[in-house]
Amino acid sequence: MKLHIVIVEPDQDRARLMIDSLRPLGHAVTVIAEAAGLARRVRDLAPDIVLIDMANPSRDTLEEMALASGPLDRPVAFFVDRTDRDLTHQAIEAGVSAYVVDGLQPDRVATVMDAAIMRFQMFRRMRTELETTRRALEERKLIDRAKGILMKARGLSEEDAYALLRKAAMDQGRKVAEVAGALVTAAGLLS
């Protein structure tokens, strides 16, 4: 049986990656990118499973639907299968939450969740890597500016300027980037 899966994801690239991992399993996938009118759109689509990033604030809107129990509603009933603690822990770890229509077979849910969890772990790794790269870049810029200040103020070579920064950092038990940041701030105040 083909499942209808709705993905709530504002980021187009991430949504595309999710679709690519779920469609080969034979499921129909719809993406909702907008937070506005989310509850109504999900209700209209009446999916079997809704997947949403735990970091997405609009998740609370879906909670409301989990309570709907009118005869015409197809309520999405719970946060990932409570009977499967491992799966739930993995999902939370990866940052994905799911709402699943009542009565859907647990093993069918598990297959979809496994795929979603793998994708989200990848997103998380990408996000962490991006953040690490960004920070490294910022630190390098800061150190370059501090070196420049030292070279100008004390007539040092670039190498000596860096050695001085590193020594100060070691003496104070701080990171080179921290010392560089302090120097740049201080120089800014003095100029």
Add this chain to the structure above:
Amino acid sequence: MNLTPLRIGFVPLLDVAPIAIAHELGFAQSEGLALGLHRAPSWSSLRDMLIWGRVDAAQMLAPVPVAMALGLGGDFAQLDILQVLSVNGDVVGVSNALAARLRDVGHDFAFANAQMAAHDLALAARGPLRIGVPFPFSTHVELVTYWLRASGVAYELCTIPPPRMAEALAAGEVDAFCVGEPWGSVAVELGAGTLLLPSRAIWAVAPEKVLAARHDWVCENPDLTGRMMRAIWRAAKWLSAPENRMTASEILSRAEYVNAPTDVLERALRGEMVISNKGELRQVPDMIRFFDGAASFPWRSQAAWFAAQIAQRHGLDIDASMRSAKSLCRTDLYRENLRSAGADLPGASEKLEGSLTHATAVASERGQMILAPDAFFDGFIFDPDVPNG
């Protein structure tokens, strides 16, 4: 001193103040705690973080532990209510279009009379109103439902995350909202709407957020629980001094906490509410309260009121629901852990809700303590021993 790490989760709102201040001003450190504060993007995520042990304790909407005990929204785990973090602090606001129609029918926007506001809303509304609330189980939902139940106003509740509320009102997704500060005032600042009522006009001492932890965690960590409760209680006491409001607002305005303008936060703490973009100012005593009038005591009768409301709406046994809700309120731990910190403790753990129209002295362990007025807007008196709905 070796500090014990403790993880607490929160959602960006003014009422996270006692937790933020406990961390920032060293109240936690004096209890030997190193707080790790985790900002959650939504209430459902915070609830899951708490249930699945990614945080040890959390700021929580007061009705969430109650609803969970009644098996609603998922039968996950028992959450204990350790203490109340804040009383009041929400506002009801309306869109510019609805505000204009309210003015047309002669509403005065005095920002005080809930009866009058409901009456005028019934005259001004064209068709059912869509009212934004932050979560299906929240003080907001309970207050709005209670306020409008006999008003003749037709409405539908829509769940919108607090920081998105102003945007939703501006975009016409909702006609009105009930939301915690500063997000109501932010809607005014953005010119998206006008404030109609402070939540305290509906119920003068509605417990808004509570400090919640998993029951099994509390049982396994009695000492840590006590230290956390004292640190947060002392922070609430610090917050009760008017001269500290500015400092508190500056800390809370930072991106890692509420990420909202300092002056908007401070106005709410002072109870000086700007209700429209024309700058109309309204004084609201008790706009939000953290400490005075036994604000932090987890009254069993308040949890019972939420339970009675929720049970009635969901067709559950009201009497049984009230009993389960009361058992979540750890008045035993409050007494045990905060007596030594100097808290005065009420003689009883439940009271008639809505019976006080003025500040009233009641018996306490140290003699007498002053309870704040707790009236409902319609004069209703709730007896926690009578399942009256």
